[in-house]
Amino acid sequence: MKKAKIIKLIGGLYSIVDLQTNEIFDSRASGKLRYVRLDEDSHYNVQKTHRTKLDKKIVTLSPKVGDIVLYDDSDENRPIQEILPRKNELTRPDVANVDQILLLFSTKEPNFSFNLLDQFLVLVEKARIKPIIVISKKDLLTDSELETFKKTLNYYEQIGYEIHYVNSHEKIGFDVLKTIFKDKVSVVAGQTGVGKSTLINALMPDLNLKTQEISDALGRGRHTTRHTELFFYRGGLIADTPGFSKLEFNILNASELKDYFIEFNKYKDFCRFKDCNHIHEPGCNIKDNEEILPSRIENYHKFYEEIDSKKEIY
Numbered sequence: 001m002k003k004a005k006i007i008k009l010i011g012g013l014y015s016i017v018d019l020q021t022n023e024i025f026d027s028r029a030s031g032k033l034r035y036v037r038l039d040e041d042s043h044y045n046v047q048k049t050h051r052t053k054l055d056k057k058i059v060t061l062s063p064k065v066g067d068i069v070l071y072d073d074s075d076e077n078r079p080i081q082e083i084l085p086r087k088n089e090l091t092r093p094d095v096a097n098v099d100q101i102l103l104l105f106s107t108k109e110p111n112f113s114f115n116l117l118d119q120f121l122v123l124v125e126k127a128r129i130k131p132i133i134v135i136s137k138k139d140l141l142t143d144s145e146l147e148t149f150k151k152t153l154n155y156y157e158q159i160g161y162e163i164h165y166v167n168s169h170e171k172i173g174f175d176v177l178k179t180i181f182k183d184k185v186s187v188v189a190g191q192t193g194v195g196k197s198t199l200i201n202a203l204m205p206d207l208n209l210k211t212q213e214i215s216d217a218l219g220r221g222r223h224t225t226r227h228t229e230l231f232f233y234r235g236g237l238i239a240d241t242p243g244f245s246k247l248e249f250n251i252l253n254a255s256e257l258k259d260y261f262i263e264f265n266k267y268k269d270f271c272r273f274k275d276c277n278h279i280h281e282p283g284c285n286i287k288d289n290e291e292i293l294p295s296r297i298e299n300y301h302k303f304y305e306e307i308d309s310k311k312e313i314y
């Protein structure tokens, strides 16, 4: 058995890179991997939805991009036999073992959305992955529009998030990106059309990833990038991922949501009730707090209600 990292998955066919020789092979998941009996302390035993209990059960396992696996090098098909414990994982995009995630948003086309940014931050905080907010297409705003935009987003920097502004066509803002990506496993994620593949192409022109005008993409109602793939870059790896139009909160409990609005932690000790959910409890120090960006509180309430009523966001 040898160790490898999965760098690509298309239609059940994996590309794996052997960690010792750096050779790249095609591979498939071994049949016996698909059904695994779990103990309570198995590393696969993560809660998939807030309604599942952690207990002994048989689950279907699929290796995903970023997984470190053991494969059988004596078999010419090099089947994946075992998935090693994951440091972290996401389901949208579907990757494991990453150091950081670049949340890419465009200023326009598609329009920036606070709601989507807050959804994304919640899921990434829950997965314990470091987010870096990157705003693309800064060239689509005038200087004064950009200034206003930056001022609004400044709140996220104040609460501790890193934000960078780029124009991938002219490679503006790329010096800092190159440093961010160095020696790290990074995922570029975001709505369809924000320019994920364009940004990665600008860093590595030889890749020639397929990109597409947003109007064409929306017209066809589909995404240009259809699979997740890791590319080698400056001692690290960068994943291009398919875009999405909505995220899912089904892995969250309403009562844990507040933990992932990171700035709430600073204020919560001053709520009258220790287990305050900041919805309509008397003496809440968050729901009307003027130091918190109003859209953060509004989105928190929206997400809370949606999770609580177990409906989907939107």
Ligand SMILES: Nc1nc2c(ncn2[C@@H]2O[C@H](COP(=O)(O)OP(=O)(O)OP(=O)(O)O)[C@@H](O)[C@H]2O)c(=O)[nH]1
Binding pocket: 136, 137, 138, 139, 140, 166, 167, 168, 169, 190, 191, 192, 193, 194, 195, 196, 197, 198, 199, 210, 211, 212, 213, 214, 217, 222, 223, 224, 225, 226, 241, 242, 243, 244
């Ligand atoms: N003006 C401007 N256009 C950009 C910039 N970055 C990307 N674009 C354009 O945005 C469109 C969509 O880019 P893609 O790279 O295909 O977007 P994507 O995020 O990979 O989309 P999916 O693969 O569908 O998720 C293309 O027409 C790009 O040329 C930018 O910084 N400025």
Ligand SMILES: [Mg+2]
Binding pocket: 196, 197, 198, 210, 211, 224, 225, 240, 241, 242, 243
């Ligand atoms: Mg793409």
